[in-house]
Every structure is written in structure tokens, then in C-alpha cells.
Amino acid sequence: MTCSILVGGAWGDEGKGKCITYLCDNDKPNIIARAGVGPNAGHSVEFNGEKYGLRLTPSGFVHTDAKLMIGAGVLVNPDVLFNEFENLKKYNVKERMCVDPRCAIISKDHMDRDVKSEHLAKKIGSTGSGCGPANSDRVMRTIELAKDVPELQDYITDVSLEVNEAIDNGEDVFIEGSQGFALSLYYGTYPFVTSKDTTASTFAADVGVGPTKVDEVIDVFKAYISRVGEGPFPTEMTQEEAESKGLEEYGVVTGRRRRIGYFDMELAKESCRINGATQIALTCVDRLFDCARVQNYDELSAETKAFIEDIQTETGVPVTIISTGPDLKDTIDLRKELL
Ligand code: GTP
Numbered sequence: 227m228t229c230s231i232l233v234g235g236a237w238g239d240e241g242k243g244k245c246i247t248y249l250c251d252n253d254k255p256n257i258i259a260r261a262g263v264g265p266n267a268g269h270s271v272e273f274n275g276e277k278y279g280l281r282l283t284p285s286g287f288v289h290t291d292a293k294l295m296i297g298a299g300v301l302v303n304p305d306v307l308f309n310e311f312e313n314l315k316k317y318n319v320k321e322r323m324c325v326d327p328r329c330a331i332i333s334k335d336h337m338d339r340d341v342k343s344e345h346l347a348k349k350i351g352s353t354g355s356g357c358g359p360a361n362s363d364r365v366m367r368t369i370e371l372a373k374d375v376p377e378l379q380d381y382i383t384d385v386s387l388e389v390n391e392a393i394d395n396g397e398d399v400f401i402e403g404s405q406g407f408a409l410s411l412y413y414g415t416y417p418f419v420t421s422k423d424t425t426a427s428t429f430a431a432d433v434g435v436g437p438t439k440v441d442e443v444i445d446v447f448k449a450y451i452s453r454v455g456e457g458p459f460p461t462e463m464t465q466e467e468a469e470s471k472g473l474e475e476y477g478v479v480t481g482r483r484r485r486i487g488y489f490d491m492e493l494a495k496e497s498c499r500i501n502g503a504t505q506i507a508l509t510c511v512d513r514l515f516d517c518a519r520v521q522n523y524d525e526l527s528a529e530t531k532a533f534i535e536d537i538q539t540e541t542g543v544p545v546t547i548i549s550t551g552p553d554l555k556d557t558i559d560l561r562k563e564l565l
């Protein structure tokens with residue numbers, strides 16, 4: 227009976243993949259729907275000792291009873307989707323997938339234009355996945371839609387209708403956002419942003435759900451910050467500093483080295499405000515503090531607790547999920563206590 231939206235708090239790669247997988251494995255929603263820009267996303271999921279990098283498939287796929295959906299607002303690259311069907315065969319992803327007929331399609335031409343554009347590839351540092359040019363064609367009303375792609379016919383479903391019927395029937399719906407707040411075309415560090423708004427309201431619209439139907443907005447932050455691509459980053463640290471703290475990271479889609487910085491409280495406050503966050507999930511706490519695999523809040527050090535409580539006080543939003551490692555078990559879930 228809950229409709230939840232999960233969003234990225236900063237510049238993406240906050241560990242949304244792990245949080246979504248944990249929440250879907252635990253809460254077992256009936257529908258897991260992907261919102262956000264498209265296959266520029268890279269979500270990392272570690273489940274039963276295996277690692278998956280997902281670009282279009284909802285990260286909640288591990289809950290095998292759920293229907294998986296891609297909302298109308300999301301750009302679809304059929305090759306990326308079919309490739310994920312192959313890689314996720316044992317989870318019956320193909321059999322459970324629904325694609326909205328109104329999804330716009332990324333073509334080879336969009337990818338070429340993305341990679342060859344001096345502005346997008348060099349100045350902005352885009353992922354090269356064709357999303358910017360595709361959204362531009364969508365605005366120009368020249369892009370092809372999923373309903374007109376023969377290979378997608380088996381998956382075409384009115385996602386908005388299914389999601390709203392599920393909500394009306396008292397079922398649980400989980401909406402996965404991608405990218406992050408600071409990459410929003412409206413609220414991010416323009417022009418160093420992605421090609422669409424990336425806040426909770428747009429993610430709801432992506433799957434065709436009105437704001438009055440949404441119960442929970444979970445804003446995901448990492449205990450430090452990472453950013454791939456160009457643009458302002460007020461709390462950035464030097465590469466040497468990041469290395470000395472063991473915080474080196476590389477992108478899932480592009481393999482690029484990520485820029486690393488300290489947690490930014492002002493950004494967190496703005497992200498919670500504009501997303502209308504009702505909960506915060508905090509990831510990679512073990513990489514900043516010595517608490518790998520801790521599953522109990524009382525076992526965290528006073529310093530770690532102070533860090534978490536400060537975030538809670540400053541944003542006014544409860545930190546309900548604390549992640550202390552990549553495995554689903556490495557999670558402190560405080561929802562029963564705090565909500
Ligand atoms: P989104 O783009 O937000 O979905 O993030 P992501 O899932 O793509 O995160 P990213 O690509 O940055 O991958 C993060 C890596 O850290 C993955 O290998 C995750 O399995 C792992 N990870 C996630 N949460 C934690 C955590 O709390 N602690 C540690 N040590 N690793 C984590």
C-alpha cells in the first residue's frame with residue numbers, strides 16, 4: 227500500500243543500486259518501475275556473490291515475483307535492454323519486463339552525435355550513451371517511440387495504467403530514479419548536468435504517477451561525494467587526498483575515474499527540500515569510518531553516529547537506511563524505529 231520513489235542525492239553513483247536491491251528484496255513490492263533519463267545510468271548490484279552493472283533494467287530485479295517496468299519518460303536503447311535480458315537470464319527479467327509504448331528510442335545516430343559533439347563529449351563530459359541528442363530530438367518531436375519498434379512489441383504495456391491500478395488495488399510500487407539531484411537540468415550545476423530534471427516529481431511523471439499518489443521519497447547520499455564529468459564541485463578533494471583515504475572510484479558505464487569530495491551539507495539540504503525527501507539512505511559509511519559490515523546501529527562509533535545525526539538534524543529528514551558494505555546484509559535498517 228506504499229508508493230515509494232528512490233532518488234540520487236548528489237551527482238549520481240550514490241549507491242542507489244545497492245539500496246534499491248536491499249529495499250526490494252526486503253519489502254517485496256508488486257511493481258518495480260524504472261524512471262530517470264535512460265542508459266546513461268550505471269547501477270551496481272551485488273547479490274548472492276555476483277556483481278551486475280545495470281543501465282536500464284530496474285535494480286530491484288532480484289525480487290523475482292515483481293513485474294519490472296520502464297516508464298514513458300525513460301529513453302530506451304533496445305540493444306542495451308536485450309543485452310541485460312541475456313546477462314540476467316536466471317532472474318527471468320525478459321519474461322517480467324514491460325516497456326511503455328511512449329518511451330523514446332536511442333539510435334546509433336544519437337550515440338554518434340553524443341560522442342562526436344565537442345560540446346557534449348568534451349565540455350560537459352557526457353556518458354556518450356546518446357541520451358542528450360535523443361532527448362533533444364524528443365523535444366523537437368522527431369524521435370521514434372517504442373510502440374513503433376517491432377523488436378519491442380512483446381514488452382509493450384501501458385506502464386502508467388498498470389502502476390496506477392496497482393496503487394488503487396493497495397499494492398506496493400517502487401519507482402527507481404537514476405542520476406542524481408545535482409545533475410538535474412533544472413536544479414543542478416547547469417550546463418554541467420544531464421538532459422532532464424532528475425528530481426522525485428519528474429521520476430513520478432516518468433512512470434505516469436501523480437504527486438498525490440506518492441507516499442515515500444528516499445534520497446540516497448554517499449558518506450562522501452563523487453562526480454564524473456566536468457562542472458563545479460565545491461567540496462572536491464585532491465586526487466592524492468582521495469587516494470590516501472582509499473576513496474578511488476571508477477564509473478560503471480564509462481570506466482572514467484571519478485572526482486571525489488567531502489559530504490556537502492548545503493547540497494544535502496537543497497536535495498532533500500526539492501525532492502520532498504521523507505527518508506535518507508546513507509551509503510559507503512564503511513569507506514569513511516571503520517564500520518565494515520556492521521548491522522547494528524549501537525555498534526557504530528560515537529564519531530560515526532555524530533556524522534549521521536548531524537545530517538538528520540541539518541536536513542530534518544530521518545536517516546533510515548545506513549549501508550556499511552556492498553552486500554545486502556551490510557545494512558542497518560532503522561525504518562521500524564524512525565518512521
Ligand atoms: P547509482 O549510480 O547511484 O546506482 O550507484 P551505483 O550503484 O552505480 O554505485 P556505483 O557505481 O558507485 O557503485 C558503488 C559500488 O560500491 C558498487 O560496487 C556497490 O556494490 C558498492 N557499494 C554500495 N554500497 C556500499 C557500501 O555501503 N559500502 C561499500 N563499501 N560499498 C558499497
Ligand code: IMP
Nearest residue numbers: 238266267268351352353419420454455
Ligand atoms: P549525459 O547524461 O550522458 O548527457 O551526461 C551529462 C553529465 O551527467 C556528465 O557529467 C555525466 O558524467 C553525468 N551523468 C549522467 N548520468 C550519470 C549517472 O548515472 N551517474 C553519474 N553521472 C552521470
Ligand code: MG
Nearest residue numbers: 239268269478
Ligand atoms: Mg552509477
